Amino acid sequence: MKKSEINSSEIARLAGVSRSTVSRVINNYSNVPAETRDKVLKVIEKYNYFPNASAQVLAGKRARTIGLFLIDQGNVSSDILTNMLIVSVIEHASVLDYYVLTHIIRNAKDTEVIRNVREIFYQRRIDGGIFIGAANREPFIEQLIDEGFVVGVVDQELPDHPEPNRIVSNFNNDSGMKQAVAYLAGLGHSRIGVVNGDMNRLSGQTKYEGFKTAMRMCGLQVNPKWVMDGDFHETSGYNAIQTLLGIESELPTAIVAANDSVAFGAIRAIKEHGLLVPDDISIIGFDDHALSEKHHPPLTTIRVDFSAMLKRMTTYLIEKIEQKTLTVKEITLDCSLVVRESCRRI
Amino acid sequence: MKKSEINSSEIARLAGVSRSTVSRVINNYSNVPAETRDKVLKVIEKYNYFPNASAQVLAGKRARTIGLFLIDQGNVSSDILTNMLIVSVIEHASVLDYYVLTHIIRNAKDTEVIRNVREIFYQRRIDGGIFIGAANREPFIEQLIDEGFVVGVVDQELPDHPEPNRIVSNFNNDSGMKQAVAYLAGLGHSRIGVVNGDMNRLSGQTKYEGFKTAMRMCGLQVNPKWVMDGDFHETSGYNAIQTLLGIESELPTAIVAANDSVAFGAIRAIKEHGLLVPDDISIIGFDDHALSEKHHPPLTTIRVDFSAMLKRMTTYLIEKIEQKTLTVKEITLDCSLVVRESCRRI
């Protein structure tokens, strides 16, 4: 029932060399002759020896572990997108022989959160961290960066004086919104509403800004009554449209949703009011959520490649940890229109 | 740019005590008077000191980390269900103050896989591991258990002489299949086909066995022509039905799919042949996949609570690691019928 307790001293003894030599073999030192190396490797192989990671880290080696922090706003366990991101990070870290320690940060008080996160950085000696779902310019992330940790953040803006150990990645929401509005305008829509995302998040802000710019570029007016609050969750889309349909007599012919979840909620509300999508109201989403294709009606949306983003983020982060990439990095990915069946010509 | 390098000796010096006392404070020894404890804690707080986990583990403490191993059969990154499981494990481990090191095992040669996994266990990065998606009685998992590691496995059978450090969890697929077949029989179906899952997996086997038993109990014949191979992936469901519709003149009126993904594939094939679900053929799935409710038509299925399963698995695993639960554990969860719109009365 006991795990094998073999260590490098034992290997050294069995191979008839000193422990230093074993260490040199393991760490590929050049000054150990092939014969000795083979002899040691044979013993290592035979006894299934693996160096103790804790001892290696303690002795100064890198932990080869990054932290993945998901800021939970009550949707982590249910949000498919978030889950995809985890796998993406793990997969690409694994390619570079790094481990991923995933952590979910719940709605805790700020001091609590930062203590928690810093504990992980300091205590577990992770080499860097990726944060997903944080509010823009989240103070505790700024603080970590100030303390010298290598950090990657999705959906944040790069500050004026960027520290060299920060990577920021975003989608070109501006372009995405332009594609969405231009598509709707092309279908003949001029009465276009919007359900916003969480305005504490950078993407919430840029999407709304992009929407307004796009409307202007298409020569359309933004009707303030059709600008609705949301928070990226399904329920907020549902509530926004419920309110709209309950109060307003003048309705938009098309609605842009800050993401697909919000669009699903909006469609649910529309259906409940006995209206049809796209017959009565057209809806366009954002993200190309895994559900969107199977959804009824299949959702027209702006596709965004989270997997590609996280791949690049993970790769750059690890390169930064290993000091290969010293320049400041900012990742921006494009979006593309995916036409399905939730918008119709008017 | 340097991270704070404070250690317990420094804390001891600053607090005017010995390092042993600092350690005793941190580990809540009872024999340190409140006054001394407060003095030390104050310094710890002031300097944001966190004990180095590597040193702690090396000195004999538990790593408080479990491994989560996902056996990838080409679908990990796309399969929503798998992703949900990750979050479930992380969340419940976190409640018990454990970290999760997630690892994806790709279709590698056996020797490669086992080396990889054993490396993680032996390097003492983790105290135990959970395996998801493995073939039944996977040899390398058996070997790990033999070597004394604490292991939890989803979708496996408990061997005759169960080692005390293994936990196995399954759904009552037998009961699930009975509910599915009985429901279809109740709607008047007697010509019922089945698309199987991966027969290397325990659930593939038990579902098919359950199907046959259920048919017998309902007094129905199993037509071998309507027993189709699958592997739990969407494509296999699509291919199975393509073949069926292409070759057979005599068709079933209802089909039981080994899981919802297979059902989606089956429905796609049926639609492509110009037939309708449930008008021409009824389909019932298994799992209650996140997509199923939004799917068109909304999928009638057997619901299974993976999140609850992984919660129990994670909790028991950690209890076993901490020697609180010494008896052999076997977890079995029930399934329930969810009626939507993919089956009709005949």
Add this chain to the structure above:
DNA sequence: TGAATTCGTGAACGCGTGTTTATTAAGAGG
């Protein structure tokens, strides 16, 4: 008051490995 016990704490050792320094053996050059 002296002996026995308890309490508090510092010194010392061990955990397993990486790396620096010292030592020995072998080889080269004169």
Add this chain to the structure above:
DNA sequence: CCTCTTAATAAACACGCGTTCACGAATTCA
């Protein structure tokens, strides 16, 4: 044949912390 250099490897130290052991002080008991 002797000295100088180089190659190979062993010995020693450091990493930060948990824990045992021992010792002195404070307390209790007789």
